[in-house]
Amino acid sequence: MPKTAFGDNVEEQVSSFSVSRLEEMVDYITNEKLSVITYLGALLGGINGLFQGFVIVLIG
Structure with missing residues (x-):
């Protein structure tokens, strides 16, 4: 990769x-x-836990 003036300055x-x-x-x-x-x-x-709880309520 060729060096640029910016790259030289940062280095x-x-x-x-x-x-x-x-x-x-x-x-x-x-x-x-x-x-x-x-x-x-x-x-x-937290979102995953709420989703799983919601699914459990729907199934159960």
Whole structure:
């Protein structure tokens, strides 16, 4: 993949970060995404549970 001026600029900026700064950025992004996944999982689980309860009431 050919490098672009934008890609070179990003690479230059990221290489100037300290290791601790990169760790902070990765932790922040990871925690943010994991919390979204957790909330979506709870929402889908709740919808699934309501649907199953509704089906059980209809069958029983």
